[in-house]
Amino acid sequence: MTLPSKTSDLRVALFSGNYNMVTDGANKALNRLVSYLLAQGAQVRVYSPTVDAPAFEPAGDLISLPSFAIPGRAEYRVATGLPRAVRRDLEAFAPNIVHVSSPDPSAHRAVTWARAKGLPVLGSVHTRFDTYPRYYNLAWVEPILTAILRRFYRRCDGLVAPSESMAQVLREQRMNYDISLWSRGVDRHIFDASRRDMAWRRSLGIEDHEVVVGLFSRLVMEKGLDVFADTIDQLVARGVPHRVLIVGDGPAREWFENRLPSNAVFAGYQAGTDLGRAVASMDVLFFPSITETFGNVTLEAMACSLPVVCAEATGSESLVDNGNSGRLIRPGHVHAFAQAVRGYIEDAALRAAHGAAGEARSRDFSWDRINQSVADTYLRLIRQKARVGK
Structure with missing residues (x-):
């Protein structure tokens, strides 16, 4: 068999747990990758659970896998196996690499x-x-889950991680010894400071002089919603004037609405240019999640010239220059989070300076360059596998 030498020679079988059922950072990244590969002449076949009403149209050919809904989180499904029909489809497609996500x-x-x-x-x-169980009072499960993940990832020939900080975590956990970067890009047609819209803010009851502390994310507990709410409580207790703007939806929305002050604004799910307008209309991003492997939210806020206050965790710590484009705070340290957010609320010049530094940093992330790095990794692994097999 002739080894592929360029991207157009690739035949990729991609396995996803949730390719287009929910709009989240992982799904958007996978669909962007597939679109890029197809545009370069590669062949891609996607295998994933499917639903009758997906969140968006998938990129590429999508083959449905058998699955069941996760109890309590029905918007996600678990793919359960490879039935005979799927195996026949795989054989007919004849991939030269398999990608599992x-x-x-x-x-x-x-x-x-x-x-x-x-x-x-x-x-x-x-x-x-591996961090999810702690948000559902199941922290004792984490070592077991880490062991299962290690077995899975060490059977792969290589891994790609979205940030150097996440790659280092994977190395420390001994998940694999061949770990490359597949970073994330930002769509600058959507995320740009020019989309700031004061009239839209006014329509939500936010006055022009009010400083908006924003969060945009899927509203699930593992995004650190409890830490966000506790931090806002401290700002209120200290008499720091501000408004809270939440953009997004999810199963924890009702809990979050009840937990935050009554004047917090929930704008609901936003997409495309509407999302860009909502983010650019914030003044500070506060994102305390520790489950991110990259930090799409952080990068998109930076592209809109927002200073960011994030947890010092995988993802954000590879994006944020602490003290220059934002603040990185020890996870769960509510007092320090409140101090950092307060600093931006009370100092407009600091907000502007750190927002400008973040916007400059965001320009390093080009989707085409990033997705080509994955294609290059495919080609390298194919060459290595061929050498080992000789």
Whole structure:
């Protein structure tokens, strides 16, 4: 078999746990990657659970995998295996590399199938699955989950992580020894300070002089909503004037609405240029999540010239220059979060300076360059697998 030498020679079988059912950073990144590969002449086949009413149209050919809804989180599904029809489809497609993006049962079986065929496997890491149990009073599960993830990722020929900080975590956890970067880009047609809209803010009851502390995210507890609310409580207790603007939706929205002050504004789900307008109309991003592997939210806010206050955790710490474009605070340190947010609320010049530094940093992230790095990793793993097999 002739080895592929360029991107157009690739035939990629991509396994996703949730390719287009929910609009989140991981799904958007995977669809962007597939669109880029197809535009370069590569062949891609996507295998994922499907639903009757997905969040958006998928990029590329999508083959449905059997799945079940996660109890209590029905918007997500777990792919359960590779039935005979899917295996026949895989055989007919004849990929030269398999890409697995979620450590579910179907992906485990896809890795086994690829190894039996002598095909290389790339695993992409999109979230800190190992940290999720602590938000549901199941912290004792974390070591078990980490062990399961280690077995899965070490059966891959290589991994890609979205940030150097996440790659280092994976190395420390001994998940794999071949870890490359697949960063994230920002759509500058959507996220730009020019989209700031004071009339839109007024329509929400926010006055022009009010400083808006914003969050845009899927509203789930693992995004640090409890820390966000506790921090806002401290600002209120100290008499620091501000308004809270929440953009997004999710199963924790009702809890969040009840937990935040009554004058907090919930703008709901926003997408495209509407989302860009909402983000640019904030004054400070406060994002205390520790589950991000990259920090799409952080980068998009930076592109809108917002100073950012984030948890010092994987993802954000690779983006934010602490004290120059934002503040990185020890996870869960509510007092320090409040102090950092207060500093931006009370100092317009500091907001402007740090926002400008963040915007300059955001220009380093080009989607085409980033997605080509994944294609280059595919080609490298194929070459390495061929050498080992000789």
